Amino acid sequence: MHEISIAGAIIESVLDAARKNNAIRVKEVFLEIGELTALNPDQLKFIFETITAGTIAQGATYNIQVIKPVINCTKCSYNGPIEFFEKLHFFLPTIKCPRCGETDVEIVGGRECCVRKINIS
Structure with missing residues (x-):
């Protein structure tokens, strides 16, 4: 399940960008995920919800656009x-x-x- 490590890296970059911009809350994250990455958007969303608990990204909405090859x-x-x-x-x-x-x-x-x-x- 490579989604866990990739989701962690994505959330790290989101939180880093939010901190650099003095955010108090992350509301929405827009992602592009290529079909050839074999990443499952539903699994990613579940992992995001789990690993953002207690952070400023808790409760954020994740809009994932799947890119065809x-x-x-x-x-x-x-x-x-x-x-x-x-x-x-x-x-x-x-x-x-x-x-x-x-x-x-x-x-x-x-x-x-x-x-x-x-x-x-």
Whole structure:
């Protein structure tokens, strides 16, 4: 469950930014999570609620936008989203170009894990 360590790092950065801005409360956190990170948004929200107890982020709302994978194909020059990828292993997906089926692709989106905005008071 890699969500725990990543959620901890996210909350650390949120609390650090809030302290630097003299916040008394974190109201909302806006996140972008790439589908290829294999992070579960519902699990992240649960962990956030648990690890923020007793902090200025307790009770905050977490808005998580899931980013779909986007690729560039080296064979046919396809540049765009993919809707399906075969999983060889839980953490090792095989990504194919939807146009030509090539697996030699460059991933240009879908691996994000970032805090986009924090609403504080």
